[in-house]
Amino acid sequence: MAYFAAILYMEKxxxxxxxxxxxxxxxxxLEKEGKVHAKGPFTDGEGGLVIYKAxxxxxxxxxxxQDPYIVQGVRSLKLHEWGMK
Structure with missing residues (x-):
């Protein structure tokens, strides 16, 4: 199992x-399935972060x-594997 940081930048x-x-x-x-490690909005209103476990x-x-924010074009996505220690 690895961790992946999904940065969701505000678009609309x-x-x-x-x-x-x-x-x-x-x-x-996804949290109930154990697929989300952490999540939350950026305090400046520019989007948010989800740490997935996959x-x-x-x-x-x-x-x-498959996040509705991405599907509907509300936010854009940058995804990176995260080397959590």
Whole structure:
């Protein structure tokens, strides 16, 4: 199991509150499955961060790309494997 940092940069702030409940519900389900290590918004309002736990980059990418914020274009995605120690 590896950790992957999904940086979600704000693209359409006017849609953020519309899709926030779906985004949070999605992450809550993944937390129950043990696929989310940590999550939270940036305090400057520019987006947020999700740390996924996955067996591969490809799995983490699929999880991150299914987030309603990404699907709806509210935020853009940068995904990096994270060498948590």
């Amino acid at each position: 702030p006017e849609l953020n509150t519309t899709y926030r409940p779906q985004h949070l519900a999605y992450l809550e389900e 067996d591969s980059y490809e799995e983490a990418k699929i999880l991150a790309e």
